[in-house]
Amino acid sequence: xxxxxxxxxxxLEEKKISSSEAMELLEALxxxxxxxxxxxxxxxxxIRVYESGSSEPKVNVNVPxxxxxxxxxxxxxxxxxxxxxxxxxxxxxxxxxxxDNQEPMKIIDVQDGGDKVEIFIE
Numbered sequence: 491x492x493x494x495x496x497x498x499x500x501x502l503e504e505k506k507i508s509s510s511e512a513m514e515l516l517e518a519l520x521x522x523x524x525x526x527x528x529x530x531x532x533x534x535x536x537i538r539v540y541e542s543g544s545s546e547p548k549v550n551v552n553v554p555x556x557x558x559x560x561x562x563x564x565x566x567x568x569x570x571x572x573x574x575x576x577x578x579x580x581x582x583x584x585x586x587x588x589x590d591n592q593e594p595m596k597i598i599d600v601q602d603g604g605d606k607v608e609i610f611i612e
Contacts, residue, residue, distance in 0.1 A: 494519055494557070518560030533592050534612050543604035555611065558589050576602075585609065 495516060502512040535558040539549035553561065570582055578600060588597045588611060598609040 515561065519557055533594065535589060536608070536610050536612055538606075538608045540606040540608075541604070555589055555592050 498507075498512050498515045498519070501507045502509060507515070533555040535553045535555055537549065537551040537553075538547040540546075541548045573579075585597050588595060592611070594611050596608070596610040598607060600607045
C-alpha cells in the first residue's frame with residue numbers, strides 16, 4: 491500500500507495531478523484497503539498500450555480493483571476525452587460495470603495500425 495501512496499505523491503510532485511486530486515486518490519486508497527484485506531478477490535484492472543507492433547507496452551498500469559472503483563470517476567473524464575480525440579467512442583459505463591462485477595475479463599482490445607490498447611481484469 492505504501493508504494494501506491496508514493497506513486498500518488500510522485501504524480502503530485504511532477505504536477506501531473508492537483509493537490510485536491512491527490513487527496514481524493516489517497517482517501518480512495520484508504521477506503522479500498524479494508525476491502526481487499528477482508529476477503530477481497532484480489533483482482534487487478536490492467537491497462538496496456540503498445541506502439542507500432544511492439545511486444546513491450548509503452549504504458550503498463552495495474553490497479554487493484556478495490557482502488558479502481560474509487561478512481562474511476564477521476565480517470566473517466568480524462569480518458570474519455572483523449573479517446574474521443576483519437577476517434578474512439580468507448581462506453582466507460584461498461585468498464586465501471588466490469589469493475590463492479592470483479593470478474594476476470596477483457597474489457598477493451600483496440601488495434602489501430604500497429605498501435606494497440608488493452609484493458610482487462612485479472
